[in-house]
Amino acid sequence: MNNTFFQNQRSRESLLSQLKTMSESKIAQLKNDLQKEHISLIAAQANAPRREQKNYDTLILHNEQQMKIVNDYQHTQYQRLIASDAPKKPIVKNTLRAFLVGGLICVIAQLVMNFLTINTTLETKTISGLASVSIIVLTAILTGLGIYDEIGRFGGAGSMVPISGFANSIVSAAMEFKREGMVYGIGAKIFTVAGPVILYGTVASVLIGLIAYLGA
Amino acid sequence: MGTKIGQRTYQFSEDIYIHSYATVVGRKEYSGPLAAGFDYHFADNLHGEASWEKAEQKMQQYALELALSKGSLDPSVLDFFLGGDLLNQIIATTFTARNLTSPFLGLYGACSTFAEGLFLAACLIDGGFAQYTAVNASSHHDSVERQLRYPTEMGVQRLMTAQWTATAAGSYILGRQTSPFRITQAVPGRVVDMGISDNNDMGSAMAPAAADTIAAYLTDTKDEKLPDLIITGDLGVLGGQICLKLLLNQGWDVKNIYNDCGILLYTTEQDTHSGGSGSGCSAAVLGAYCLPRLEVKQLNKVLLVGTGALLSPASTQQGETIPCIAHGIVIESR
Amino acid sequence: MFEGLLQAFIVGGLICVIAQLAMELTPFQITPAHILVSYVTIGAVLSAAGLYQPLVDFAGAGATVPLSGFGHLLAQGAIEKVAEDGLIGAFTGGLSSAALGITVAIILGFTTAMLFNPKG
Incomplete structure (x- = not known):
């Protein structure tokens, strides 16, 4: 019995290498055969004595792989067919907008830095931190007022990559999930997007710290 | 009783009609080209409710109530209420059903739910199981955004291939009485x-x-x-x-x-x-x-x-x- | 008052342009969270290699405000604390240097959510 399945799968290999030459109905027939074989295999495995059951695992796996080959072929054919239909991406426009919005956010922060440098005696590092804080405050207000999502729609990566994008992801998640309550809503969802940033940022900093320690 | 024609098409018997129907939409849809055709619109996406989900449920309820009213029907004549939406566990529909006394069958076919509902309602009537059956379907832009994508206030650019989930609900009552x-x-x-x-x-x-x-x-x-x-x-x-x-x-x-x-x-x-x-x-x-x-x-x-x-x-x-x-x-x- | 603005604009803008192009040109979809995570990580790595500080010196806010600057902050924090406190510094340095930004964002996220409702 096992041998018949094995033979069938072997002889199907050559068919699978000629998918290109086959008509759609032939391919449909092939998929139908594969499906029937899968049904027989599962039934045979279910009915086999317990210690022989695992003998079917490879056959079942092989059947599924063959089905995947046919599906993948059809998917590629479809991709090819629709490739010319894709709407043109407005890459130049979006890139210019990202440049403009991202640049302007940094300019605002730089203005804050310049102001603090002239008018205070704070350290450069603190000033740079406060400049970021000013952007975060501005973002929180604009998000609360329902304006930042429009900036994001316009600016794309330009509004996402600066620290304002990080702040917006925290503020918008907190606002959105307030309706699910203080703990499971705001509490659990506030870091939906910012959480991964903090996670990988922390992991990176610890690794770098360890390397610095070992290197020193 | 219906008959099958060809491989996959079904022909219903002669007497299944859309008895009455009503549509409720949001502000953006009401600013669109079909504005005159809708029965009711919400001036904003909350309509005084505490959440997008509650607003979507209200849209469905209003649509059903308007459909009943346009068809001069009492809710008690509905033999079945069918419907679905895009929320997890189709809550906009089930919460609408909680006000009804008729049996409820919840459907999920994503955006095909409405057509699926019409088909099943027609089958129920054709099979003699129902005199009147209501079919509801709804979606709400913001409830879908927060569930499938991002918080509604998050600044994300939309791609050219992206589509805009409509804030809209429809209710259709199918029956045997002649209609256009x-x-x-x-x-x-x-x-x-x-x-x-x-x-x-x-x-x-x-x-x-x-x-x-x-x-x-x-x-x-x-x-x-x-x-x-x-x-x-x-x-x-x-x-x-x-x-x-x-x-x-x-x-x-x-x-x-x-x-x-x-x-x-x-x-x-x-x-x-x-x-x-x-x-x-x-x-x-x-x-x-x-x-x-x-x-x-x-x-x-x-x-x-x-x-x-x-x-x-x-x-x-x-x-x-x-x-x-x-x-x-x-x-x-x- | 106005010195360094042009550098900040150009460098900050260009850093964003790289992300925009990455999103536009890759055949599969890159989400905002993926971009943010990559920027923090890449920023931290560049910083550890000593390549990010020169950019900060040149462009100021143009290099510190993008999230790669956040990564730079984390990496430098860890390196400096290791120099001061040894091994323990590797664990305390990163987050303590970024504490101001993270805490302000969290507190403002919380208060904004208390004060405003999403408009959709």
Whole structure:
């Protein structure tokens, strides 16, 4: 019995290498055969004595792989067919907008830095931190007022990559999930997007710290 | 009793009608080209409710109540209430059903839910199980955004292939009493997955399913008069274009009678990119665009093809491709 | 008052342009969270290699405000604390240097959510 399945799968290999030459109905027939074989295999495995059951695992796996080959072929054919239909991406426009919005956010922060440098005696590092804080405050207000999502729609990566994008992801998640309550809503969802940033940022900093320690 | 014609098409007996119907939409939809056709609109996306989900439920309830009122029916005459939406566990529909005394059957076919509901309601009536059956479907832009994508206030750029989930609900009461709209045939869809996994490109994902259903219908009914309008639920600009191409490859040129609910719902200035989508989209457009034209016999036979992308946030994150479905339903003027 | 603005604009803008192009040109979909995570990580790595500080010196806010600057902050914090406190510094340095930004964002996220409702 096992041998018949094995033979069938072997002889199907050559068919699978000629998918290109086959008509759609032939391919449909092939998929139908594969499906029937899968049904027989599962039934045979279910009915086999317990210690022989695992003998079917490879056959079942092989059947599924063959089905995947046919599906993948059809998917590629479809991709090819629709490739010319894709709407043109407005890459130049979006890139210019990202440049403009991202640049302007940094300019605002730089203005804050310049102001603090002239008018205070704070350290450069603190000033740079406060400049970021000013952007975060501005973002929180604009998000609360329902304006930042429009900036994001316009600016794309330009509004996402600066620290304002990080702040917006925290503020918008907190606002959105307030309706699910203080703990499971705001509490659990506030870091939906910012959480991964903090996670990988922390992991990176610890690794770098360890390397610095070992290197020193 | 209905009969099967050809491989996949069903012919209902002569007496199934859309007794009455009503549509409720949000502000953006009400600013679109079909504004005059809707029965009710919400001035904002909350309509005084505490959440998007509650607002969506209200839309469904209003639509059902208006449909009952337009048909001069008491809720107690409904033998069944069918419906669905896009929220997890279809809560907009189930919470609407909680005010009703009729049996409720919840449906999920993503954006094809409405067409699926019409088919099942027609079957229930045709089989003698019901006199009147209500079918509801809804979607809400913001409830879908927060569930499938991002918080509504998060600044994210939308892609050119992306579609805009409509804030809309429709309620249709089917019965045996004569009305201008007769449901005559249906082609239930099968699941087709052509390997698209981008959830920002539902049009490309759903087009093969729609083409499959339309081709099945056209083949099964090739001796009959063609519909005056084949209207898909929410393929959008890109999906519609691909669907027509797939049909043409099979020898069906239906370009002149084809349209899409998602495209009709908005103007291009409304910046929806590839058009509207959502379970409420086809439910709203059928009532605001197709049925009024059937009533004055500007159209005589419409094939509505509700299209659905059967994905979930988990399947998207796990990199699964998107299985899609399309159910066809034929509505003729009497 | 106006010195360094042009550098900040150009460098900050260009850093964003790289992300925009990455999103536009890759055939598969890159989400905002993926971009943010990559920027923090890449920023930290560049910083550890000593390549990010020169950019900060040249462009000021243009290099510190993008999230790669956040990564730079984390990396430098860890390196400096290791120099002061040894091994323990590897664990305390990163987050303590970024504490101001993270805390302000969290507190403002919380208060904004208390004060405003999403408009959709």
